[in-house]
Amino acid sequence: MKNEIIRILQQNARISNIALGEMLGISPEQAAEEIHKLENEGVIRGYSVILDDDKFDKSTVYATIELKVTPQRDCGFDDIAKTIMMYDEVESVSLMSSGAYDLAVEVKGNNLKDVAFFVSERLATIEGILSTSTHFILKKYKEKGIFIDDEETDERGLG
Amino acid sequence: MIDYEKALSHKIKNIKPSGIRKFFDIAATMEGVISLGVGEPDFSTPWVIRKAAIQVLERKHIVYGPNLGIMPLREAIAGHIEKKHGVKYRPGEEIIVTVGGSEAIDMALRGLIDPGDEVLVVEPCFVCYAPLVELAGGVAVPVPTRIENNFKLTVDDLEGKITERTKLLILPYPNNPTGAIMTKEDLEPIAELLRDTNIMVLSDEIYSELTYGRQHFSIIELPDMQERTIYVNGFSKAYAMTGWRLGYVAAPEPIIHQIFKIHQYGIMCSPYISQNAAVEALKSCDEEVEKMVEEYNVRRRYLVNEFNRIGLTCFDPEGAFYVFPCIKSTGLSSEEFCERLLYEEKVAVVPGSAFGNSGEGYVRISYAYSLRHLMEALARIEDFLKRLKEEKK
Numbered sequence: 206m207k208n209e210i211i212r213i214l215q216q217n218a219r220i221s222n223i224a225l226g227e228m229l230g231i232s233p234e235q236a237a238e239e240i241h242k243l244e245n246e247g248v249i250r251g252y253s254v255i256l257d258d259d260k261f262d263k264s265t266v267y268a269t270i271e272l273k274v275t276p277q278r279d280c281g282f283d284d285i286a287k288t289i290m291m292y293d294e295v296e297s298v299s300l301m302s303s304g305a306y307d308l309a310v311e312v313k314g315n316n317l318k319d320v321a322f323f324v325s326e327r328l329a330t331i332e333g334i335l336s337t338s339t340h341f342i343l344k345k346y347k348e349k350g351i352f353i354d355d356e357e358t359d360e361r362g363l364g
Numbered sequence: 365m366i367d368y369e370k371a372l373s374h375k376i377k378n379i380k381p382s383g384i385r386k387f388f389d390i391a392a393t394m395e396g397v398i399s400l401g402v403g404e405p406d407f408s409t410p411w412v413i414r415k416a417a418i419q420v421l422e423r424k425h426i427v428y429g430p431n432l433g434i435m436p437l438r439e440a441i442a443g444h445i446e447k448k449h450g451v452k453y454r455p456g457e458e459i460i461v462t463v464g465g466s467e468a469i470d471m472a473l474r475g476l477i478d479p480g481d482e483v484l485v486v487e488p489c490f491v492c493y494a495p496l497v498e499l500a501g502g503v504a505v506p507v508p509t510r511i512e513n514n515f516k517l518t519v520d521d522l523e524g525k526i527t528e529r530t531k532l533l534i535l536p537y538p539n540n541p542t543g544a545i546m547t548k549e550d551l552e553p554i555a556e557l558l559r560d561t562n563i564m565v566l567s568d569e570i571y572s573e574l575t576y577g578r579q580h581f582s583i584i585e586l587p588d589m590q591e592r593t594i595y596v597n598g599f600s601k602a603y604a605m606t607g608w609r610l611g612y613v614a615a616p617e618p619i620i621h622q623i624f625k626i627h628q629y630g631i632m633c634s635p636y637i638s639q640n641a642a643v644e645a646l647k648s649c650d651e652e653v654e655k656m657v658e659e660y661n662v663r664r665r666y667l668v669n670e671f672n673r674i675g676l677t678c679f680d681p682e683g684a685f686y687v688f689p690c691i692k693s694t695g696l697s698s699e700e701f702c703e704r705l706l707y708e709e710k711v712a713v714v715p716g717s718a719f720g721n722s723g724e725g726y727v728r729i730s731y732a733y734s735l736r737h738l739m740e741a742l743a744r745i746e747d748f749l750k751r752l753k754e755e756k757k
Binding site for chain 1: 399402404406606658659662663665666668669670673732734735736739
């Protein structure tokens with residue numbers, strides 16, 4: 206049940222309790238309760254919206270920044286990650302297993318310059334960060350399982 | 365100028381084109397139409413299967429291959445049937461790989477029918493059976509099933525339909541378009557009726573992997589039925605491999621030998637790349653199939669509940685990927701319903717009447733679409749029903 210609810214919500218978090226209940230074969234009240242449980246347990250951390258930025262605000266810029274970091278005594282990478290994630294510009298922070306770099310940070314800005322300055326003035330200056338490597342995102346095709354590009358035409362037959 | 369009236373076969377001229385087509389040809393000329401019409405999975409073929417095909421392209425000569433199909437595939441099919449149904453077929457003599465389930469059906473009919481032979485066609489059903497029976501020189505005898513029985517075939521339905529000329533019963537379950545299935549208990553009386561006869565069964569089980577809540581049961585599992593059944597299945601629906609064109613027949617040797625001759629002269633062999641890839645499908649895709657079935661099931665429950673909620677009663681279909689809601693409450697015929705729904709709300713569905721007279725009063729809704737797509741379509745159908753109600757006032 207839990208897996209099915211999450212699978213459906215990942216496709217559409219705005220689905221009504223009625224529809225969700227119908228998909229799972231439970232009542233709308235039960236559906237609401239199941240979601241509530243997942244929220245309380247902290248399994249579901251929040252709901253977000255996936256945008257086609259080309260249609261919404263063409264100037265928004267996204268970048269992935271690879272950070273090499275010196276782990277801090279006693280708390281490893283966590284302290285630095287927590288510092289980084291406090292910035293509003295930061296969309297995500299992940300610890301990577303790659304040998305090439307340690308933290309992957311997704312940053313959003315109004316324009317190229319904003320992002321570049323954010324990296325050089327805010328991120329690069331944090332103690333323990335050895336180097337940064339910035340990759341600007343040119344186009345998103347798919348995000349969180351949702352196609353950003355317009356869907357392909359359906360070429361299927363009528364069997 | 366050549367007179368084509370004289371050039372063409374009358375038999376073929378008299379065959380009507382598929383009733384499924386009509387609304388899609390109209391829909392294709394309109395903007396913003398959403399369809400609930402297709403009869404093939406929206407999933408891609410699992411990657412391991414595609415990868416296997418790529419490897420064949422890279423490493424092998426692409427040849428005709430044996431007429432009956434490559435041996436590793438026939439062996440895998442025999443193993444699969446045995447695993448699913450506990451029934452053994454000899455891969456060397458009792459299995460043939462075909463170009464989709466359709467070719468299998470066509471050849472089986474041609475291998476059995478002499479002019480004037482009667483074939484019982486359980487309706488509503490997929491559109492190909494009656495025309496193929498007629499092409500083979502036979503007479504298609506419709507056997508309507510009823511909503512009271514959730515469109516299962518009963519012995520009562522067959523009452524008065526069996527004559528001295530009856531050669532074959534086409535048993536299309538899990539059913540397209542209704543989604544009905546036949547359980548062991550449903551099949552037993554049918555088998556009992558046929559046991560003392562020379563009537564064969566053509567069991568079209570192409571949707572066998574797509575059942576919800578219980579495993580598919582095949583008539584070949586019942587005593588004495590393997591010898592009188594032509595078992596047809598394929599890769600299209602279960603493994604999302606429609607375009608690969610691969611089906612198969614498992615049947616007693618004399619039947620396969622008949623089919624073999626037609627296949628040998630008319631087709632030669634099934635696509636070699638697809639055959640090699642299909643071995644991988646049977647070997648390692650159980651989990652992928654299971655995932656697809658789970659996703660279909662979510663959509664199925666949603667649609668059944670939604671249609672009942674908005675006032676189009678819909679029985680609980682346990683197989684395939686269709687629901688078959690009743691539209692009689694609207695006072696429209698299924699053709700009218702589909703036509704108005706298309707023009708007024710831009711939703712394309714298939715009238716039940718395209719699948720036989722007993723489908724009148726119903727529409728076929730495919731759920732081989734994403735939930736998002738289905739929800740949008742349902743919202744439009746609900747608007748349409750509201751408008752119909754206001755018109756009535």
